[in-house]
Amino acid sequence: MIAMAEAEGALSPRSPERGTSDVEDTSPRAAREALGRENLAGSLAFQGAKPPSQAKANLLEVTAPVRRKLLVHLRDMLKGRMLSDPAMWTWLRSAAGTAIDQMWGDFAHEVERGLHATLVQQQAESDAAGPSGRFSCWWRFRAFVLHHYLPHNRSFFGKLQDPVYIAIYLATLIPIHGVRVTIFAVILLMLMFPGPPDEFQMINFILLFKGMQFLTSGLIAMGLASFKYFRCFSWYKEDPLSCIDASGPGASAMGLAVDYLGSITLVWIAFSLLPASRSLTQRHTALDQDGAGGRLRHLLFYDMKCFAVSLLALFLLTAATCDDVRLESGVVQQFSQLIGQRQFRENVFWCTVIYSLLSLPFTAFAIPGLQTILTHSDPTGYNRQGACVVWRLAHASANQVPRAPEQAYDPFDWYAKVATKVFTVMERGREARGVEEVASWEFRDLSRGLWLKLFRRSQEARARPASAESPSSAPADGKVASFMRQVTSLGREARGGDSPYRFGDFSRGLYWTVKAGRRDSDCPSYPAASVHQVPLGVSSVRFVPEDEEEIDGHVFFCIEVIAEGSLDAEGGAEPWRVGRRYGQFRELALQLG
Incomplete structure (x- = not known):
């Protein structure tokens, strides 16, 4: 065996150097991993949460570059198919590409958040205690309303099976001026006290309120007003103006004022509370996020512009149609005269309808799941005690008695540990290969990374003479590792023995060990x-x-x-x-x- 190894070392050509042991881990991977762990802890450190599975968290961290590359390829493929028409206008192509990029960022963010929430399974206790103390009747009423209208364990379809939710929802659809605003004002009061309010609930309130405004004060009010006009014209042909004055859409002056001014006042009260709100997941508030806060802020400024447009329309209509106001009287008297005129009330009604119809963009957030993607806020809800907890859909097995934490066992943890180790070794092999692109793996990176893990030495150890690194000086850290060190040392000595270890030393030493050993047996x-x-x-x-x-x-x-x-x-x-x-x-x- 020794002679065969000597002959190969003396006469065989040296293999090309595929990798050496002096490859150092200079990649910024450690910084990226630390940032990933920080984001994971900030995204999932729920109050009262159970400690996450470290194996699953490590697996998500290691495979993050692969998911990012996959999502980028999917985005490029989607853009290529949607923008493949050569006859598409240039401005439309540019706008569509920008929209896809922005929306895809939101989608990728929610994919990561969903994976963390699903695999790590970190959640707050659903039976947390709610507020109590003085005014116990109010706290019980608050817990009852919020648990049924904003539950922590029901989806939209689950809430449709709750009679209390249906009653509250239908009450907000009543086309009576002031009813919708009053109901949402009470709900906002419940969300504000006790403070601080929840971030997701403030965002959700704004979107729900504006969506219901488009539906109730916009579409339903416009359809009902058309029916009233038709009724007065059909049944009161002799004096239709008296009918419109008595029962027309602008008959209730106080209700019109509450509906018109309350539609913007409640929204901006909730928006002003967002900087002081808290998040159960300890993430940045919606105001600090490019996707969520920026988009919500733009929508609210759009809402303010719509309100200004409706005010301008009201001023122009009043100047053109209300000519009975005495200009020589004071401002208070002029305003009282305007309110008393049926024409002014009709103008206010139709300006309210115009303002409500312009709230159409807010209705996109009412689609289940889309609100979470567009706002980047983790859903929350209220339990039976009135406490705000993390939203978690109730399953059929929710009534089963959970096992004790020490008895719980997740078989996925073992697979996650193995996969994490494999990806980590392949990443090390990729870096030793000299490729800077993350997750650009090859099959050989697995063996290269394994070799580096077993045989990588410090700079001082690599500077020692070859005789000091003989197999007899290998530390006794396991039979397998000792055998691999002996074989690698044999392979290095066979090619000369003066240079540092190379990646091919193990295969060379193993070849001559097996070949010479077979001959020596006879x-x-x-x-x-x-x-x-x-x-x-x-x-x-x-x-x-x-x-x-x-x-x-x-x-x-x-x-x-x-x-x-x-x-x-x-x-x-x-x-x-x-x-x-x-x-x-x-x-x-x-x-x-």
């Missing part, structure tokens, strides 16, 4: 003058005819190997003898020349 044993654990260069080989043996009809010749640095070569190592058959000797002689 060879007789000869007493050696010295047992050499480390292969040396061959100086000369000679026959020893007196030591020939015949075993099972095969003649084995005794070969005395004199190594470089031996006593016969004026060195310090003695020669040794090995037994070889003629065919083996002929092959060795050809290699030695």
Whole structure:
């Protein structure tokens, strides 16, 4: 075995250097991992939450670059299909591409959040205690309303099975001026006290309120007003104006004022509370997020512009249609005269309808799931005690008695640990290969990363002489690791032994170990003058005819190997003898020349 290794080391061409042990981990991967852990802790550290599964968290952290590349490829494929029409207008192509990029960022963000929430399974306690103390009747009423209207364990379809929710929802649809605003004002009061309010609930209130404004004060009010006009024209042909004045859409002056002014006042009260709101998941508020807060802020400024447009329309209509106001009277008297005029009330009604119809963009957030994507806020809800907790859909098995934490076992943890180790080793192999692009893996990165993990030395250890790194000096840290170090050391010595370890040393040493070991199994044993654990260069080989043996009809010749640095070569190592058959000797002689 030793002779075969010597011959290969002395005469075989050296393999190209595929990787060395002095490859250092200089990638900013550690900084990215620390940032990922910080974001994960900030996104999922719920109040009263159970500690997350570290194996799953590590798996999500390691595979994050792969998911990002996959999502980028999906986005590019989607854009390519949607914008593939060569006849599409240039401005439309640019606008559509920008919209896809923005929406895809929201989608990718929610994919990550959903994976963390699903795999790590970190959630707040659903039976948390609600507010109590004085005014117990109010607290019980608050808990009852919020639990049924904004529950923590029901989706939209689940709420449709709740009679209390249906009653509150239908009450907000009543086309009576002031009813919708009054109901939402009470709900806003419940959300504000006790403070601080929840971030998601403030955002949800704004979107719900504006969506109901479009539906109630816009579409329903416009349809009902058309029916009233038709009724007065059909049944009161002699005096339709009296009918419109008595029962027309602008008959209730106080209700019109509450509906018109309350539609913008409540929204901006809730929006002003967002900076002081808290988040159960300890994430940044919606005001600080580019996707959520920026988009919500733009929508609210759009709402303010719509209100200003409706006020301008009211001023122009009043100036054109209300000519009975005495200009010489005071401002208070002029306003009282305007309110008393049926024409002014009609103007206010239709300006309210216009303002409500312009709230159409807010209705997009009413689509289930879209609100979470567009606002980047983690859903919350209220339990039976009136406490705000993390929203979690109730399943059929929710009534089963949960197992104790020490008895709980998730088999996915084991698979997550194995996958995390594999991806980590492949990432190390990619960095050793010199590729900077994250997650650009090859199959060989697995073996390269494994080799680096087992044999990477510090800078001081790599500077030691080759004899100090022989297999006999390998630490006893396991039979497998010790064997691999011996084989690698054999492979390095076979190619010269002066340079640092290379990636091909293990395969070279393993090849000669197996090949020479198979030949030695049929060879007789000869007493050696010295047992050499480390292969040396061959100086000369000679026959020893007196030591020939015949075993099972095969003649084995005794070969005395004199190594470089031996006593016969004026060195310090003695020669040794090995037994070889003629065919083996002929092959060795050809290699030695």
